[in-house]
Amino acid sequence: MTQTTTLDESRIDRDWWKEAVVYQIYPRSFNDSDGDGVGDIPGITERVHHLDDLGVDVVWLCPVYDSPNHDNGYDIRDYRAIMDEFGDMSDWERLRDELHGRGMKLIMDLVVNHTSNEHEWFQRSRREEGEYADYYHWVDGSPDEPPNNWQSLFGGPAWSYDDEREAWYLHVFNENQPDLNWRNPDVREAVTDVVTWWLDRGIDGFRMDAISHLSKPAGYPDGDPDEPGPLGSEHYTLGPRLGEYLDELGAVIPDEAMTAGEMGGASAEDAREYIERGDSLDMVFHFDHLGVDQGGDWTGDDWGEWSLPEFKELMTRNQREVARETWEALFLGNHDHPRIVSRFGDESYRRESAKLVGTFLLTMRGTPYLYQGQEIGMTNTEFESLEEIDDAMTVGIVEDLLADGAVDSFDEVRTAVNYRSRDHARTPMQWAAADRADFTDGDPWLALNDNYTDVNVEDAVADSESVWHHYRRLIELRRDDLALVYGDYELLAPEDEQIYAYTRQLGDERRLVVCNWSAEPAVFESDAVTAADAEVLIGNYDGAPTDPVGAEFRPFEAVVYAY
The missing domain is CATH 2.60.40.1180 (Golgi alpha-mannosidase II)
Known part of the structure; x- marks a missing residue:
């Protein structure tokens, strides 16, 4: 449709990223071009026509940097190189050019709260080489006595002992992901060099991973057991210098680039504050609304129970506190969350509820984010054992429960795992009812969902009333209707x-x-x-x-x- 009245556009603060629809790609699971069972960059390029036909404006590419892959690429070994499994820099350049040639933009994942422990910076830091000695959070002490009681977001202690340096290092995620010491100006300069390097290669912005954890206290006090979340998270989330660090990043990112920051632990009010304070963030991923269905206890069986009035209250607060005052990142799922249909819809009404969720996301105020497979209504799978799980977060939490004696077997946490594991979003993209869903000619790195013969792109595109066509029509409607944007x-x-x-x-x-x-x-x-x-x-x-x-x-x- 087109506007039926003449609007005073001077009253609308228009930006290209506000009017865009973003499509998130998890490269490992999108499309495999060489038969090794792992998705890759050439595989994405082969499928760009799918994104173009759908009508999306921006591709958010999850990490493709060189990585030992302990956390599926979010543990970066070299920010200026491509993971061998995914291709090389020339493959990335071809993808960039193909997207730009079709009028789509490309944003990259910026993961700078931490690196891999195989990164050159960490290797030199553990040897205490010059300026690198203070690149990470090191605390001397006995190997039997960690600096405090902080816990990792992935389960277990947030400190690991390094025998080479004979000191403890901080990791709020996996032990293979040591946190950078942002108090060190040399670290901040090195990060801005990375940012500039990628901008010089023609990208259109960044999704900034885990930025709410950049600022930590110098003294590392003990965590408060009465605080919600892992012990110590109140000290390593939304720290006192976070705004300053984000301002420095924003100073090197041009105004026309898109920036979206992931801020776990942030409220709607926090999100608005950090967007308003400067030019570093256009929008924020905050997660209060995604807590509406969380049972809390991994041994409980009340996962998935949620109230629509409570959900409406949370979403309305986001609209009033963030979207109206600044701008909102609209999402109900991504690579870290279960499939939307299984979580907020109803698999018995898979098509109808998938279309409803799409309608909801694309008619709210903010920038909608679609996660790969959402446009065909992909669903959660079913895990029978811990051995089937790849997700480092799920594995870490379950292993801790088993080690502590909180549970005796996987069966006691199976309900929680099958509801919330991040692997649900990482099963390979279902392209066709053909062998291996046309994702690969080899053995998929993660098992396919068995329903790919019924839920796949090829069949959806052929069916004019499918979930895919509904998303396509919604995107077209939103593009032509400023009232649905602003x-x-x-x-x-x-x-x-x-x-x-x-x-x-x-x-x-x-x-x-x-x-x-x-x-x-x-x-x-x-x-x-x-x-x-x-x-x-x-x-x-x-x-x-x-x-x-x-x-x-x-x-x-x-x-x-x-x-």
């Missing part, structure tokens, strides 16, 4: 247990979105809108109600109206 958001019927409804308004342009987020029919009631004979812009069923107020909506029905 319009004000207003929640309707906040206490309704089934209906999530809201309006978007920009000048005289008004949109109404009604989502029946349940497996039962639901009636939409509201005194706040008059939408008789509304125009249906898009829906996920045929025959959507044209008078939505008082109408019954079918299970997981989602409709966007102009009224």
Whole structure:
């Protein structure tokens, strides 16, 4: 559709990244071009037409840097080289050029809270060579007495002892991922050199990994057992100098580049504060809304239980505190979270609920992020044993529970693992019902989801009513409708247990979105809108109600109206 009125665009703070739809690629699982079972950069280039046909504007490429791969590329050994399994720099350049040639932009993952312990910086630091001696967080002491009780986000102590230096080093993630010491100006200069090096190669911005953990205290106090989260996380999350460090990064990133920061542990208010303070961040990934279904106890069986009114409250706070005042990164899943349909939809209504989630994400205020496979409604798989898990976070937490005697077997945590493991998002992309889902000619590095014969790109593209085509139409609608990008958001019927409804308004342009987020029919009631004979812009069923107020909506029905 096109705008039906003339808008005063001087009142809209327009930016290309606000109007973009981002598609996240996890290279290891996207497409394998050489038959080794591992996705690679040439494989991505082979499938760029899929992204172009879908209509996305930006590709966020998860790490492809040289890495020993203890955390699937988030442990970087060389920021200026490509992992051998993925190809080489010429392959990366061809991908960049193919994307740019089709009018798409490319942003890279910037992982600078930590490096691999095989990085040259760490190797020289453990030998105490010159300026590198203080590149990481080192504390002398007995190998039997860690500096404090901090715990890693991946389970276990956040300190490991290095026999060569005879000192402890800090890692808030895996022991193979030592944290850089951002208090050291030489570290900050080295990081800005990396940033500049990649910008000089024509990328269009960065997704900044784990930036909420850059600032740590100099004295390393003990963690407070009464604080939520791992012991010590209150000291290594959103530290006192974080804003300063981000300002320094922002100073070398041009205004036209896109920057999105991952800030675990940040509230909506924190996100807004860090976006407002300078030019370093255009938007922030914060995760309060993704805690709505977390059971908390890995031995519990209440995973997946969540309340729609609570979810609406969290999302509305994000819209009011962040999206309206600054800007919002819109997402319900990525490489670190389970599949959206299995988490926030209903596999019994896979197509309908996948379309509903897509409708929701693409009609909120902010920049929508799609994770590979989301556009065809990929689902979680099923893990029978810990040996089937690759995810370092899941393995670390379960092994700790077993070692501590909190559980006696994998079966006691199986419910939690099968609900929340990061591997759900990392099973290979399902391209076709053909052998190995047309992902590879070899043995896939991670087992395919068995449902690839029913859920795959080839079949979805051939079916005009598929999840894929619904996403394609939503992206086209959003591109042509500024009200869905910049319009004000207003929640309707906040206490309704089934209906999530809201309006978007920009000048005289008004949109109404009604989502029946349940497996039962639901009636939409509201005194706040008059939408008789509304125009249906898009829906996920045929025959959507044209008078939505008082109408019954079918299970997981989602409709966007102009009224």
